[in-house]
Amino acid sequence: MFDEKLVIPAIFIGFALLEILVGRFSPKGRVSTRDAVIEAVSTLTIILLTVPAIFAIAPLLVEWVRPGSEGALAFLPWWVMLAILLIGDDMTQYWWHRASHTFPWLYNLHRAHHSGGYMSVRIAYRNNLFYYLFMPGIWVSAVLVYLGFGPVYIAYLIVKMSVIFGAHSSWRWDEPLYRIKALSPLMWVIERTISTPATHAAHHGLHKEDGVTHYKGNYGNLLFFWDVLFGTAKITRRYPEHYGIEGLEPVSTAHELAWPLVRK
Template sequence: MTAYILFAIFLALDIGTGEFNKPRARCLNELGINIASSALGFTLRLLPIVVMGALLQACWPAGKGAWAEVNPWLVVLPMLLVDDYANYWLHRSGHNVPWLWNLHRTHHTPTCMNITMSIRTSALYYLLVPVNALAPLMVYTGAVEAAAITLAIRLTSLYLQHAGYRWDLALRRYAPGRVLLDFAERFLALQDYHHAHHGVGRYGKGSSNYGNLLNVWDKLHGTSMGHPHCVQDAYGLPGGVRVPGWGEQMFWPLVRARRAAPKPVARSTEAELAQARAVIYTADGTAVAVRSGGA
């Protein structure tokens, strides 16, 4: 319940501060997909949860209710660590493995950050997130309260990160707020940290800051760019990257755009290569001469 109250608060702040009045903020490719993919995600997640529940019943019948008497926090803390570390690698792979990027790209397409894009992603990506296995495990073993707490913490983190209203910069105007955030940002991936991951421009870097709840995984693996503590220049996909249509964003690989075949690069002659200012090689090994500006 706390997480949903927080969502309502940030939604009101985003509306009140004009986040939804920004160019393209209310178009189909932004707000439309934000809402549709979120609704689809809550529906699709039932599939892996049901499958995982059936597997647990078949493979570990003695485990049913095994954690019912365990203090919920003794379950929450290790589950959060496992979930967050697995999410770090899934998220990082989503930027480095081409087919996973095609799924995760949907989350980075919006040019406007606001609370409605918190869980925006493609349909298939929803099926890959670790909580789909961990939540049924907790419920099956009787740790229902722990499962609820874990979900509340995860949702709260997402809402704090994706809100368009910069609540963190507002807190930093006051000394107590700066002290609080300086401490929390040592280990938590909060709004500034995640906005830098979505940012395009001077203060953003999509190939860093992958941490979902904690930023310690980025520090451990060398993928943290830190906290710029400023408003990003822009958000969205880098310049030159194709923005897919809504169908491809939500249902890739079932929906794919038709692309024209690329024109082959002409191979330079030996004479051109000998006189070239520099030589570059394409992915297939084709040598191309780079001529000087006066040539």
């Protein structure tokens, strides 16, 4: 029996197993107990608390504004729903992510995502506990699902999270494809359309002088096209040797997870 609630965790576990097979799930000397705590708490929070809460509250807000709206847009063709989701969810997430690297106060909600010195599917949900709660795209998605986008949203989310997990993963699915000359035109299109391990790893790089790191760009989640469109793309088909935050000032685990409630 198909249960869509299990699909995303299954994809996550699949990438984790691939990383374990290639020996990159827990890089020696880079992953600390602190990292494991941050990742476990933030991942479980978004899956078990944040997203369920948003999807429970959003319908109440819709009914408060416009009673009787459940399924009101279910008549739309699937491709129209997809276009609305790409703009309402994925493009707004691009701007939310970009804003997180622009405004210092908002960066405090995103800092944890970059403080790990490695790439791995385990950091995909690694963020402050409030980062996803205030992410506009999740609220938009919850409203759209209530309005009748449910089946299309499930398919969209499966594709989106597969791309996001893949982009964060230390199992670099794109690397061998770059070496095949015949695939170069296809990869040119792919790397400008969706996020890949190479383009997203550049966003997580530690040293901007390495010629690869681009932490003030490559913000795209599902679609890297937003970076191309809005002028924040950098494509090198290479990967940084080191990851993290340049000039990082140490803060407590509680600060990374619970700022502004904890400021030490």
